[in-house]
Amino acid sequence: xxxxxxxxxxxxxxxxxxxxxxxxxxxxxLGDLPGLASAPPDDLIRAQIGKPPHEFYRDLLPEGxxxxxxxxxxxxxxxxxxxLKQGQGGLFDGVPExxxxxxxxxxxxLLVSNxxxxxxxxxxxxFSLDLLLHFRSAVGRDARLTKTAELARGLAEVGAKxxxxxxxxxxxxxxxxxxxxxxxxxxxxxxxxxxxxGAEASIGDIRELPALIA
Numbered sequence: 396x397x398x399x400x401x402x403x404x405x406x407x408x409x410x411x412x413x414x415x416x417x418x419x420x421x422x423x424x425l426g427d428l429p430g431l432a433s434a435p436p437d438d439l440i441r442a443q444i445g446k447p448p449h450e451f452y453r454d455l456l457p458e459g460x461x462x463x464x465x466x467x468x469x470x471x472x473x474x475x476x477x478x479l480k481q482g483q484g485g486l487f488d489g490v491p492e493x494x495x496x497x498x499x500x501x502x503x504x505l506l507v508s509n510x511x512x513x514x515x516x517x518x519x520x521x522f523s524l525d526l527l528l529h530f531r532s533a534v535g536r537d538a539r540l541t542k543t544a545e546l547a548r549g550l551a552e553v554g555a556k557x558x559x560x561x562x563x564x565x566x567x568x569x570x571x572x573x574x575x576x577x578x579x580x581x582x583x584x585x586x587x588x589x590x591x592x593g594a595e596a597s598i599g600d601i602r603e604l605p606a607l608i609a
Contacts, residue, residue: 396497396608397546397576399562400508401444402584404494404601405518407475410484412440414474418467419455427466430457444585445564447509447542448535468511476517486522487583489602494527496605503553505530507546509566512536529553542566543573550574561604565590579607 419434452464515533530549560571563584571578580591
């Protein structure tokens with residue numbers, strides 16, 4: 396079983412959006428984002444969750460400020476890690492129990508996220524996910540990587556002969572298709588319905604997943 400993280404296992408729509416909004420506000424206050432008088436609306440920020448870092452800020456920054464995307468992302472990441480340490484944010488209800496149950500059934504569990512390495516490490520460490528996972532990858536650690544390729548690497552590393560991908564964005568569906576996997580769409584995440592056309596199944600709660608796995 397391969398999983399995306401944000402919007403699939405991690406409920407980041409609250410603390411993550413606050414962290415990014417705060418980063419915008421901090422840089423605007425310093426005059427580092429010319430052309431912006433205020434942070435983007437929360438719903439626009441939330442709609443970006445799940446995209447690779449090099450794409451994430453493309454629709455949030457005016458063209459003249461896009462060269463600041465890396466710096467903005469660094470500040471936002473520091474805010475996110477601080478919020479996690481403060482106990483803000485959490486896994487979706489039922490995630491630990493679902494992962495534990497799947498692992499007990501003998502399934503190898505993979506986590507493949509478009510996020511950066513420091514963010515993945517912070518989330519995994521905060522929620523002790525390494526006790527449940529057999530493989531994890533932060534695709535955003537290198538702009539040359541793709542979710543498709545990292546998913547393939549993880550499947551090879553655990554010796555999987557068949558697998559299912561679970562996620563909430565079209566990136567997850569695309570990676571599943573490229574690796575000839577079934578895809579289960581998480582309707583409770585941050586993707587839009589049109590991103591899941593062709594999914595083999597969908598769930599409105601992670602606790603619905605075990606019943607779909609024979």
